[in-house]
């Protein structure tokens with residue numbers, strides 16, 4: 003839930019056109035990956051979907067309902083932000099049954115009962131392999147991988163309708179990255195939430211995406227399955243991107 007439609011969506015910052023007349027359809031329950039170089043508009047697109055900013059032109063629809071102007075909390079959207087701290091609350095512990103904490107925050111905010119909070123937190127803790135040892139720690143006392151799990155946990159204690167992830171693995175080292183990728187994949191399969199995942203790594207996009215959108219200068223150059231993009235790049239920029247990806251594979255595996 004739900005299907006997301008973008009119709010001619012444009013967002014400008016002064017003279018910069020961050021998102022430029024974007025039209026696309028993201029299917030219900032799809033794992034949709036947006037890949038593109040730095041500054042091409044990926045984060046801006048996620049912020050538009052989350053409702054943190056609104057388009058200057060065009061429409062965003064969730065299951066046919068116009069979202070322009072609808073505030074973030076009424077959209078059922080959760081976003082994992084780009085950056086080292088994952089927007090965790092630095093002064094709060096990972097989890098406490100008595101106090102406000104990172105994992106219980108969204109549930110407390112909704113005024114859920116202690117029993118419900120305990121049950122929901124337990125479920126995400128099990129799902130993500132969060133250890134009770136971490137509960138009393140503040141985010142600065144966690145490793146990157148641990149922080150990332152807590153951020154994923156906080157984002158899914160209430161099952162979102164739409165899940166937005168902005169380069170969530172960029173701070174992890176390669177083995178942790180591979181593991182976290184698997185976890186995110188599994189999380190998506192379990193929750194069935196329409197997911198938009200941003201990366202600048204085409205290999206990651208191909209591993210994760212049901213479909214992949216290659217973005218440049220605020221537009222999608224091509225949207226397709228990993229196989230379609232690999233086998234039939236729609237334009238020169240996508241072809242070059244795929245070539246660099248193949249080169250990377252060659253270097254890694256000597257094939």
Ligand SMILES: Nc1ncnc2c1ncn2[C@@H]1O[C@H](COP(=O)(O)OP(=O)(O)OP(=O)(O)O)[C@@H](O)[C@H]1O
Nearest residue numbers: 015018019020039040041042043044045046047202
């Ligand atoms: N709040 C803002 N004010 C002014 N310009 C902005 C703002 N946010 C984004 N931009 C500009 O819009 C363009 C798109 O930025 P955006 O952050 O969406 O790129 P991105 O694809 O997420 O890049 P990266 O891969 O580096 O995170 C850039 O040129 C950026 O400088």
Ligand SMILES: [Mg+2]
Nearest residue numbers: 044045046084
């Ligand atoms: Mg960004």
